[in-house]
Amino acid sequence: MPVALHQAKAEFFRMLGHPVRIRVLELLQDGPMAVRELLAEIEVEASNLSAQLAVLRRAGIVTATREGSTVVYALAGADVADLLRAARCILTELLAGQNELLAQLREEAAVR
Known part of the structure; x- marks a missing residue:
């Protein structure tokens, strides 16, 4: 297997390596959730959750859709x-x- 592929796999697992990200993914297994719902369940600062959601979104693991003023996340x-x-x-x-x-x-x- 090429080294680049090993590197990509390692980066993928590093991306998963944060407790808030894992909790978000666990919650989203039950279906899409609004950011406010995620905040209520995870109980972290909004800025922290936003940063972790951005990592997951950039990785293509979750999707975000806007419903009015609400952003809803779902597993990709x-x-x-x-x-x-x-x-x-x-x-x-x-x-x-x-x-x-x-x-x-x-x-x-x-x-x-």
Whole structure:
């Protein structure tokens, strides 16, 4: 695989690497939302949300449409929701493994 393609993939995952962006994408899985609705759910400063939405918009991950004075955001495609589902599955497995290790450590500590 060419280095440029690896770089593009790395940039894509870096773009996803912000908690507000992930939360926005999770919320948009249920359908389009107005900025005011996103603000109410995420509870960050409007300027912070605006900056994170701009990153997602520039990346082509979300779309924005104006309905009067309201801007409504939506996922650009279903693949983003699929990616988030895959990430949840992977994270669930990782955390389950950590819980098993924690249980073993607690058992070991109880014996001593």
